[in-house]
Amino acid sequence: MLKRHARAACTALAAAGLLLAGTTAAGAATPQKSATAALRPGDAPAELLTALQRDLGLTPTQAKDRLVHEAEAGATAAALRARLGTAFAGAWVDGADSATLTVATTRAADAAAIRAAGARATVVGRSLADLDAAKAGLDRAATAETPVRYVDPRTNTLVVEETRPGAAAGLMAATGTDPALATVVRTAAEKAPRPLYDLRGGDAYYMNGQGRCSVGFPVTKGTTQGFATAGHCGRAGTTTSGFNQVAQGSFQASVFPGNDMAWVAANTSWTATPYVKGSGGANVQVTGSVLQPVGSSVCRSGSTTGWHCGTVQQHNTSVTYPEGTISGVTRTTVCAEPGDSGGSYISGSQAQGVTSGGSGDCTSGGTTFFQPLNPILSAYGLTLKVTGSDPGPGPGPEDPQPGGTWKAGTVYAAGDTVTYGGATYRCLQGHQAQTGWEPSVVPALWQKL
Numbered sequence: 001m002l003k004r005h006a007r008a009a010c011t012a013l014a015a016a017g018l019l020l021a022g023t024t025a026a027g028a029a030t031p032q033k034s035a036t037a038a039l040r041p042g043d044a045p046a047e048l049l050t051a052l053q054r055d056l057g058l059t060p061t062q063a064k065d066r067l068v069h070e071a072e073a074g075a076t077a078a079a080l081r082a083r084l085g086t087a088f089a090g091a092w093v094d095g096a097d098s099a100t101l102t103v104a105t106t107r108a109a110d111a112a113a114i115r116a117a118g119a120r121a122t123v124v125g126r127s128l129a130d131l132d133a134a135k136a137g138l139d140r141a142a143t144a145e146t147p148v149r150y151v152d153p154r155t156n157t158l159v160v161e162e163t164r165p166g167a168a169a170g171l172m173a174a175t176g177t178d179p180a181l182a183t184v185v186r187t188a189a190e191k192a193p194r195p196l197y198d199l200r201g202g203d204a205y206y207m208n209g210q211g212r213c214s215v216g217f218p219v220t221k222g223t224t225q226g227f228a229t230a231g232h233c234g235r236a237g238t239t240t241s242g243f244n245q246v247a248q249g250s251f252q253a254s255v256f257p258g259n260d261m262a263w264v265a266a267n268t269s270w271t272a273t274p275y276v277k278g279s280g281g282a283n284v285q286v287t288g289s290v291l292q293p294v295g296s297s298v299c300r301s302g303s304t305t306g307w308h309c310g311t312v313q314q315h316n317t318s319v320t321y322p323e324g325t326i327s328g329v330t331r332t333t334v335c336a337e338p339g340d341s342g343g344s345y346i347s348g349s350q351a352q353g354v355t356s357g358g359s360g361d362c363t364s365g366g367t368t369f370f371q372p373l374n375p376i377l378s379a380y381g382l383t384l385k386v387t388g389s390d391p392g393p394g395p396g397p398e399d400p401q402p403g404g405t406w407k408a409g410t411v412y413a414a415g416d417t418v419t420y421g422g423a424t425y426r427c428l429q430g431h432q433a434q435t436g437w438e439p440s441v442v443p444a445l446w447q448k449l
Contacts, residue, residue: 061097066096073091084105087106088104088127089105089127089153092154103121104122134178134181141174142171144163144192145162145167148160158182160185161184164189197271199215199225200215201214201215201217201276203277205240207238208234213234214343216228216230218274219377220382220383224266225270226249226263227263227264228382229264229341229342230261230341230356231254231262232341232357235254236254237251243303261376261379274387277301278301286350288350288432288437290429290444291352292312294313297309298347300334302355309334312330312347313330315330316328316329317330317331329370337362353370353371353372353373354376374432377432383432403422404418404419406433408434415427423448424448425439427445429444
């Protein structure tokens, strides 16, 4: 058991001859700091403790004690592993606060030393080294039908997950692995592990494996994740691959000319993030979509030329390309080049729009136009991925809702009116509403009538 003060744990380790130690010049052992003193689990940030309580169902005391016990358990298990050598068969902790450390061995004679170190002892038939060697043999021949393999020290077995009946047995037969070593677990093919990638404004994507454009802003539509981009980059049904050429998704809707708007739904390997790729690849956080006035600074992120800034020149501009006329775009002094199409324009932390077209380049300078984002969100029922918004004094989930026509997720244009809490408000700046931006608490966006 490890539910004790760190000093008691160290005393138990010393009694077993397992206290971590250095040597003096004369060769005498010199005790080192306990794991608690060295790793300082008591300094864990409040955010970590809160997450442990939320996700593991712990009390505040259990969360704090768990970190202390785990620090000591790690040191104890490491020391015992060194002492037990080839007989060591794994270690694990149990209990809400990780107070119980169990160490497995293939030699019954080791039990006394394990208990003296403050841990529970269990004697098993296979060493960790033997099971690891068997797993290594499976790893060399495994396929997607046996997607996960691991050693479970609690059961002293090699676990093999299979998506097709008989796949694990076939793998063991092909590698000469004793089936008695293994526990086979069935898993649905759609639940097999997959790589996970982030969607980020400004990153490259490829259409049908050929042309290249840039992600505008990551969005969600219900449980589907994806991104807004330029309509001229692809038509509905056009498939996309990501910056890494991994299959990504497909265009769900696209308009060009007339407007220059589209959105791509991503597959489950990709996750929408509230970021745009900034200078040097740093993440720039997106917290809303408030359209900024003429003269405002605006920066653009694209997969060809990266991060460049300028100013907003005019809103509601019409441009005639060889393919036709688009209206409602914004003219800027930001430069861009081919491949930057679809990429993000952002003012401060507020998303502005996606790159449509322009003239010039980023060597001599140029003029570009962006399709404002809010019309894209409104047209396709998308929700901009945001974070960092202060919920302010608005109603919480347990508070009575004031009622009215205002609704989070709705895109409002300047001049729109809503009711909220028994009052009427006029929208001052176009934006997508979100919790924390209720009309009563954001006079920058809403005027009470």
